[in-house]
Amino acid sequence: MCLSQEVSFAASAFLVVGGTYAVTRAWAINRRYLPVALMPVFAGLQQFMEGNVWWGVNTGDPATTLVGALGFIFFTWFMWPFWIPLASYVLEPPDSRRRPWMAAMSVAGLTFGLALYVPHLANPDWVEVTVNQDSLAYEGTMILDYLMPRWMTYVIYLTLIILPPAISTYYHMRWFALTIVAVVVVDILFLRYAYISFFCLLAGLGTLHLIYIIARNKCARECPVLFA
Numbered sequence: 001m002c003l004s005q006e007v008s009f010a011a012s013a014f015l016v017v018g019g020t021y022a023v024t025r026a027w028a029i030n031r032r033y034l035p036v037a038l039m040p041v042f043a044g045l046q047q048f049m050e051g052n053v054w055w056g057v058n059t060g061d062p063a064t065t066l067v068g069a070l071g072f073i074f075f076t077w078f079m080w081p082f083w084i085p086l087a088s089y090v091l092e093p094p095d096s097r098r099r100p101w102m103a104a105m106s107v108a109g110l111t112f113g114l115a116l117y118v119p120h121l122a123n124p125d126w127v128e129v130t131v132n133q134d135s136l137a138y139e140g141t142m143i144l145d146y147l148m149p150r151w152m153t154y155v156i157y158l159t160l161i162i163l164p165p166a167i168s169t170y171y172h173m174r175w176f177a178l179t180i181v182a183v184v185v186v187d188i189l190f191l192r193y194a195y196i197s198f199f200c201l202l203a204g205l206g207t208l209h210l211i212y213i214i215a216r217n218k219c220a221r222e223c224p225v226l227f228a
Helices: 005-029 031-059 062-091 099-122 148-168 171-191 192-206 208-215
Strands: 127-130 137-141
Touching: 005 031, 005 127, 005 192, 005 208, 031 062, 031 127, 031 137, 031 171, 031 192, 031 208, 062 099, 062 137, 062 148, 062 192, 137 192, 148 171, 171 192, 171 208, 192 208
Parallel strands: none
Antiparallel strands: 127 137
């Protein structure tokens, strides 16, 4: 989380515990839920990595800062663009005409995520972490900056994480897509000084909605054959 090391680790523990509960429920109810159930766990691990970024910044340890930042952007740039479409695909009924679109977006997200993340492993100096208004700001070079303006990269990214749940058969997954849209709007309007960090915080908390969906088996409403 953007605010402090302690809050980041607390948020991490909260999300991992909640996600573990969701995974347990998914295993018992319907394993189609599992990729969705893992998302709060991943969000918790991402917050744990940001806690390590704070640790490195607070102690003046650039190595810890870099390792934490690489872990944080692993989820930001690599995991979410393909995992959210993949989770939507797995959850979707087998005969749904939306599944091929979700599968295509998952493959596109994997390619996009690799293009965003892997160059940072080869060029760690591209990772820049600063403290802005007591919050972490992640700035730096992306390989796609040489091919397109940064705003276009963000549009592709947001499309890959919002569109798959937005076209889902399931009512509550579509509501989750609206949750991400709300996070984006708040981030753009009020939190631009540390937008990546705040976006991941708010989106991570938004995965609590997914825990609710699984705990209450909400997909059974739209597809009782698979989820009853």
